[in-house]
Amino acid sequence: MAARVETSRPVADQRSQRLLMIVVYGILGFAAFLSLIPLYWMVMSSFKPLNEILTIPVLLVPQNPTFENYRLLIEETEFERSMFNSIAVAFINVVVQVFLCSLAGFAFAKYRFRGRNLLFTLVLGTVMIPVSVQLVPNYIIMGRLGWLDTWLPLIIPTAANAFGVFWMRQYMFSLPDELLDAARLDGCNEFGLFWRIVLPLARPGIGALALFIFTTSWNEFLLPLVYLRSQEVYTVQLMIASIFRTRFQQNFHLLMSASVLAIIPMTVLFVALQRQFIAGLTLGSLRE
Amino acid sequence: VAVKPLPLTTSANPQAKAFRWDKLAPYIFISPFFIIFAIFGVFPIIYSGYISLHEWTGLNPPMFIGLRNYENLLRDNDFLIALRNTVLLLLISGPLTIGGGLLLAVILNSKLVRFRNAFRTIFYLPLVVSLVVASQVFNLLLGNPFGLVNEMLARLGFERINFLNEPAMTLVVLSVLILWKYVGNDLVIMLAGLQAIPPELGEAAMVDGANPRQVFWYITLPLMRPVILFDIVLSTINTFNMFAEPYNLFGTTGGVNQSGLVTGLLLYRTSFTLFKFGYGSAIAYLVGIIVFVLSLIQLRLGTRDHER
Numbered sequence: 001m002a003a004r005v006e007t008s009r010p011v012a013d014q015r016s017q018r019l020l021m022i023v024v025y026g027i028l029g030f031a032a033f034l035s036l037i038p039l040y041w042m043v044m045s046s047f048k049p050l051n052e053i054l055t056i057p058v059l060l061v062p063q064n065p066t067f068e069n070y071r072l073l074i075e076e077t078e079f080e081r082s083m084f085n086s087i088a089v090a091f092i093n094v095v096v097q098v099f100l101c102s103l104a105g106f107a108f109a110k111y112r113f114r115g116r117n118l119l120f121t122l123v124l125g126t127v128m129i130p131v132s133v134q135l136v137p138n139y140i141i142m143g144r145l146g147w148l149d150t151w152l153p154l155i156i157p158t159a160a161n162a163f164g165v166f167w168m169r170q171y172m173f174s175l176p177d178e179l180l181d182a183a184r185l186d187g188c189n190e191f192g193l194f195w196r197i198v199l200p201l202a203r204p205g206i207g208a209l210a211l212f213i214f215t216t217s218w219n220e221f222l223l224p225l226v227y228l229r230s231q232e233v234y235t236v237q238l239m240i241a242s243i244f245r246t247r248f249q250q251n252f253h254l255l256m257s258a259s260v261l262a263i264i265p266m267t268v269l270f271v272a273l274q275r276q277f278i279a280g281l282t283l284g285s286l287r288e
Numbered sequence: 289v290a291v292k293p294l295p296l297t298t299s300a301n302p303q304a305k306a307f308r309w310d311k312l313a314p315y316i317f318i319s320p321f322f323i324i325f326a327i328f329g330v331f332p333i334i335y336s337g338y339i340s341l342h343e344w345t346g347l348n349p350p351m352f353i354g355l356r357n358y359e360n361l362l363r364d365n366d367f368l369i370a371l372r373n374t375v376l377l378l379l380i381s382g383p384l385t386i387g388g389g390l391l392l393a394v395i396l397n398s399k400l401v402r403f404r405n406a407f408r409t410i411f412y413l414p415l416v417v418s419l420v421v422a423s424q425v426f427n428l429l430l431g432n433p434f435g436l437v438n439e440m441l442a443r444l445g446f447e448r449i450n451f452l453n454e455p456a457m458t459l460v461v462l463s464v465l466i467l468w469k470y471v472g473n474d475l476v477i478m479l480a481g482l483q484a485i486p487p488e489l490g491e492a493a494m495v496d497g498a499n500p501r502q503v504f505w506y507i508t509l510p511l512m513r514p515v516i517l518f519d520i521v522l523s524t525i526n527t528f529n530m531f532a533e534p535y536n537l538f539g540t541t542g543g544v545n546q547s548g549l550v551t552g553l554l555l556y557r558t559s560f561t562l563f564k565f566g567y568g569s570a571i572a573y574l575v576g577i578i579v580f581v582l583s584l585i586q587l588r589l590g591t592r593d594h595e596r
Contacts, residue, residue: 020500024395031392031471032410038425038468039413041436045428053428056448058439104321111314119318126329130529130579132552133572136339136559137332157328160321190313219418221532226560237420241536252428259421266416274409277416278476 046070046257053252069257078231079258082239087265089151089235090217094210097161102206105168106198110180120169127162131222139226153227154220154235164209171205172198204276211273212280218266236262340569350566357570367571369546370554371578373459377550378527381463386519388467389474390512394504396475397482412472419469423536426465427452431537452537455547462548465533474519481515482508517590521583528579531556551575 045053046069048062073079107113108120134157142153175198183197199206224238234242240258270277340357344350361367392411396404414422429435430451438448451457489511490503498506531552534542540557542549551571559568 016499021400024398024401027391028395028401028407031388032407034468035410035414035471037436038422038429039417041429042421042425054432054434056434056439056442058434058436100321100324104318107314107317111317113311113314116314119322122330123325126325126333128525128583129333130525130572130576132529132555133336133576134329134332135555136565136569136572137335138328139559140335140339140565141328141332156324160325160329162325162329165321190310190317194317215416219420221418221420221535222556225535226556237418240424241420255424256428259424262421263417266418267413270413270416271409274412278412 042256042259045252046260048253050251050253053256069253070261073254073257073261077254078234079236079239079261081232082234082236083261085151085233086218086236089154090214092151092155093158093217094213096155096159097164097213098206098210100159101161101164101209102168102172102199102202103194104165105170106172106194108165108169109172110175110177110198123162123165127166135222135226142227148227149229149233150227151233154217154223158217158223161213164213167209168202168205171202175201207273208276208279211269211276214269215266215277215280336569336572339566340573342566344564344566346563346565353566357567358574360567361570361574366546366549366554370542370549370551373542373546373548374528374530374550377459377462377466377530378524380459381466381527382520382523384463384467385470385474386516386523388471389478389519390516392471392475393478393482394508397479408475411475414469415472417469419532420536422465422469423533426461426468427537430461453544455543455545458538458543458547461537462530462533462550465537466527466530477515477519477522478512481512485511513590517587520590521586524582524586525579528552528575 044061047065047067048059049064049066049068052059052063108116138153138157142148145152147153147156179197179201180193183193188196219237220235221237221241224235225241228234228238231239236258240255240262339350341352341354342350343353343357392407395401396408430437431453432438432450433448435451437451442448449457451461485508489507493503493507494500527550529552530550534548534550534553535556537543538548538553540553540561542553555568555571555575558564558571
């Protein structure tokens with residue numbers, strides 16, 4: 001009895017193993033297909049003239065592939081200006097937030113001072129409070145400051161990035177205290193410690209944070225929608241959502257080519273820096 | 289070269305000065321962050337509560353009305369619709385996205401599966417696509433008879449419909465969009481959780497005769513409970529904050545019969561198209577409280593007695 005069980009199990013195992021693998025690759029293949037279809041459709045449609053987009057039966061590949069949509073977009077609209085605006089805003093956000101967050105994170109990780117735990121708990125406590133609660137009051141404050149229709153509301157409030165402080169603090173715990181003390185003995189002042197020793201050593205942590213900030217800023221939609229009025233200052237997401245949506249009727253050809261251009265910077269960064277991206281994702285589990 | 293003697297006052301007690309600077313440094317380092325944090329992070333939370341007790345419409349001066357905004361909200365049909373839609377959306381999209389993320393994570397955590405990195409990259413790709421762009425593409429795919437989905441359905445003999453104009457389909461479309469965009473996010477969270485489980489546990493159970501399914505149900509799943517719970521709480525918060533997807537697919541009306549009206553959209557409509565700041569703040573506060581209570585309940589139900 002026992003002998004039979006022992007000989008028959010591997011055979012059954014092998015067969016069920018093979019079946020399991022078929023199911024597993026089936027699931028993976030199907031999920032990958034679903035993941036890629038919208039992207040495939042976006043890219044293909046961006047190379048179709050409008051009449052090829054609005055046709056039955058649909059064309060899986062463009063019949064007469066053309067760059068005409070992209071030419072229209074660049075020559076007839078202000079789209080590239082919104083791209084430039086988004087790059088500028090995202091870049092400023094990265095610089096400001098990385099500096100403030102690593103400075104505060106350094107203080108929380110490497111100094112003992114009165115009120116430290118209380119202040120840090122306050123920072124963490126507000127992480128869970130939805131942005132929507134702050135939106136109306138911030139809008140009123142921005143109005144009073146005369147900051148409406150400028151980039152300042154997209155930069156200043158988000159500069160207090162509680163996630164970023166938490167992230168940098170975690171990262172800086174691992175830096176050796178001995179190194180800091182040695183630098184102090186050599187006459188380095190406290191800001192010099194931060195600037196010349198801590199920042200260079202924390203570069204991987206900063207990289208992931210910077211990538212996360214850039215992505216968030218690039219993809220942000222609600223804030224530009226609420227604060228920006230003039231088209232000259234529009235970000236790329238706002239441009240796609242408002243101008244193209246309303247000004248042209250049936251404009252899928254422009255929408256799709258604009259979409260492709262809008263995701264190119266993020267896709268390039270993602271492919272080049274996938275590891276840092278994933279590190280940033282775990283930090284940014286809260287959706288945009 | 290003659291060396292100038294240092295003045296006695298500083299050399300007498302060089303430690304005192306360095307010592308004080310050392311004490312002050314952390315406060316200086318956190319102050320840029322905290323000044324902005326106080327003005328634009330903490331103060332608005334209190335100010336929002338204050339505004340919510342007022343009737344404050346655009347240019348008119350605010351008028352104190354006590355809790356009347358909240359009383360009105362509980363009788364406001366739009367608010368109740370938004371609340372119902374948001375809860376339904378959470379009930380549909382939550383299990384889909386979390387379950388999907390867990391399933392893919394368990395598969396991609398296995399060393400037996402090949403091309404794991406390629407698959408992971410594909411599932412992460414939608415995460416870098418903005419919600420605005422994603423909504424436009426879904427609009428093209430689903431919102432007209434020329435869409436790809438309609439084409440497939442038509443080949444199977446179904447009628448071509450505009451999914452965005454069908455009240456019954458609205459929340460399904462939003463759920464599919466959420467699933468597509470965020471399953472990679474849940475995958476990241478779940479993979480991190482799975483990688484923290486020592487593989488010896490499963491191997492030992494296999495040696496004792498357990499099959500993979502038993503290992504999943506009796507070892508992996510119980511150990512993953514805190515991670516899944518965390519993910520459920522996150523999904524709840526995110527769904528109640530959702531705005532860009534319904535706005536770009538259905539506009540501020542929320543689509544036919546307001547079938548796509550969710551709390552985030554109602555908050556925006558009330559505050560920034562009708563400019564009812566008081567009422568909008570009351571919505572934000574009430575929704576915030578609901579989310580907080582929901583999260584507490586979830587944490588309570590999901591945590592076993594001995595862990596409390």
